[in-house]
Amino acid sequence: MQQYLSTVEDVIRDGTHKPNRTGVDTLSSFSAHYEADLADGFPLLTTKDLSGFRWKSLIHELLWYLSGEEHIRDLREKTGIWDAWADEEGRLDTAYGRFWRRYPVPEEGLEGETWPDDSHRWMNDDERTFDQLAYVLATLRENPQSRRIVVNAWHPANATVSTLPPCHYTFVFNVQGDRLNLHLTQRSGDLALGIPFNIAAYSILLTAVAQRTGFEPGTFAHSVVDAHVYCGTGDRGDWYGDADARAMLRDGLADAESREEYERLADWVEETAPAEAEGDEKKDHVPGLLRQLGREPREKPTLRVADKPLDELAFDDIELLEYDPGPGIEFAVAE
Ligand code: THF
Secondary structure (H helix, E strand, O other), X not given: OHHHHHHHHHHHHHOEEEOOOOOXXXXXXXEEEXXXXXXXXXXXXXXXXXXXXXXXXXXXXXXXXXXXXXXXXXXXXHOOOOHHHOOOOOEOOOOHHHHHHOEEOOOOOOOOOOOOOOOOOOEOOOOOEEOHHHHHHHHHHHOOXXXXXXXXXXXXXXXXXXXXXXXXXXXXXXXXOOEEEEEEEEEEEEOOOHHHHHHHHHHHHHHXXXXXXXXXXXXXXXXXXXXXXXXXXXXXXXXXXOHHHHHHHHHHHHHOOOHHHHHHHHHHHHHHOOOOOOOOOOOEOHHHHHHHHOOOOOOOOEEEEOOOOHHHOOHHHEEEEOOOOOOOOOOOOOO
């Protein structure tokens, strides 16, 4: 996806050097936006390999969102990508599915309010919670022109105590003709690791929901408020705050056109920047992303999702076909 690569390049070139809560500094830009038309193929990145164990992680992560679980006890058997944010028992204050499928509804409204109304069909049994996904499917079938087909994973009171409030926190379905579109808003996006997973997961969700409601999968649109590239800890991270280093990097990017030139720029960073501290290897995502920038996007793969109720989808029901990516790139996650 060319737009993904442009966003990465813009952030490395012009991003603000920002230390943050993780201890791994970032280069960060405000407000990135791009779109992918699913009619042109499935927008899984082809400039690095996301098949194999990475595909396994991202599919299980999506199935976990859909499950409505408020813990990762099953997810962590399949992938370790959420382990850092859960407690020993696998509990997680911010589980996306918990809010998608079981958004808390108050016992009663204020004096004179007609809300909450327990009689509607999207309340889960025996819980004061609301199933937003069931609402989406029903509304797309019954009132597809609605401009209220919103799923919200943000709960302000939860967000103040959670170890990690939702990054991608709201999405809206929108019908145009026979096409179903999805717009995702993200408050914070890790361009190297999380974002490629998010693009894939929400494109799969859009495809599955379109199929179940009789629409063609349309455009996936993604807005990221703080779009960032992790650039390392300690002296390595600090180096990107240095104006001379950034000017060299900027000049290098302005000149780089071929794969070899991007590779050379990545080599230059690795030789010039202070070494990454022991245990923090690959937390600087800049060299890996520079190498990725030198690669031409290839033909988009095809996605096939079994036509079953979303609650019955299993790993093998989501198939990736005709995927021909460049080599995998290793990045370490900032916690
Ligand atoms: N924190 C940070 N710093 N970045 C994120 O992307 C992120 N997430 C979730 C929560 N906090 C985050 C966790 N999602 C990987 C991918 C997604 C993650 C976390 C980690 C990751 O390491 N991916 C590897 C493959 C690892 C594997 O499959 O075991 C990769 O190369 O893609 C944003 O949602």
